[in-house]
Amino acid sequence: MKLSANEEYGLRCLVRIGYAGEGGSLTIPEMSQAEGVSPAYAAKILRVLRRGGFVKAARGKDGGYTLARPAEAIVIGDVMDVLGGRIFESSFCDSHAGQAPICTRSVDCSVRSLWRAVQVAVDQVLSKATLRDLLQNEEEMNTWVRTIPGAKGLHFIQ
Amino acid sequence: MKLSANEEYGLRCLVRIGYAGEGGSLTIPEMSQAEGVSPAYAAKILRVLRRGGFVKAARGKDGGYTLARPAEAIVIGDVMDVLGGRIFESSFCDSHAGQAPICTRSVDCSVRSLWRAVQVAVDQVLSKATLRDLLQNEEEMNTWVRTIPGAKGLHFIQ
């Protein structure tokens, strides 16, 4: 069970846009450079975020991306669903049953019930977290890094 | 965040082998047919499970796969790690930092701390569950399906 590149970079870009604050905006070249990915790829990811309704784009000179809503109204779980889909739907009978008529068979149901439990556990984390939480975390981190000498390479682990 | 095909079919095959019970064994053709995948693909998946130390293979006539340990000693989290890797390792700075020197930067750390929280939540489910739990679940399900008329297509949702 891995994170897709979309999920990783998509969320990072969203955090950066959120960090730009109300009225602030970020351009594709800026995010591209900050994340170390190509502008074309950043554009592709931002398109997903825009279609998902999380960011708004302004074209032309002085354009860029801003949050479509206040950070506290953006639930990370929703963002992740749009960027990478859900754990569970990819393993329903229809997609992984092969030719066997096994939806009513017990092996499927015990495995599916496990997947569902995993999905619930993930949702409990991701549906409680809003973008605001990540931004605050970030501010804490800035302080953290500033106050601790030699903090280079330090990772914030809750 | 999705399940890989390896995770889905690997765990299903393991459940089937476990269901065969102590001393019982299953062959590749049997699992292939039960899961509706090709024998070659089943073989590939079983190789992963064998190298992970979860099943033992017996070659030759009357051969097949059996559990390498009692079902209660097989932790599903370990199986999933072998079949599909972990959420977190794929998103460390080294793999997704691009060219930017950002391990100490706050965006990374807030996102990584979120991934870590997700991983912890998943682990809480998967490290508590053993293969035995899935097998018991299966027996319950058999009863469930037998006792309820028209249960075809019914899904066991805890």
Added chain:
DNA sequence: GCTAATCTGTACTTTATAGTCAAGATTACT
């Protein structure tokens, strides 16, 4: 209106995952 900075969309290439194939090795049974 012209220019520069920006987003948009489609189509393309590359890489990773999923899935197949065929030849070889092992074992039980006769």
Added chain:
DNA sequence: AGTAATCTTGACTATAAAGTACAGATTAGC
């Protein structure tokens, strides 16, 4: 020893995900 059933391996093909390229559309400022 011979045969049939089984696992083992490595190389192959197909499909999906990741990442790129480029021409087009929009806007601000002059």
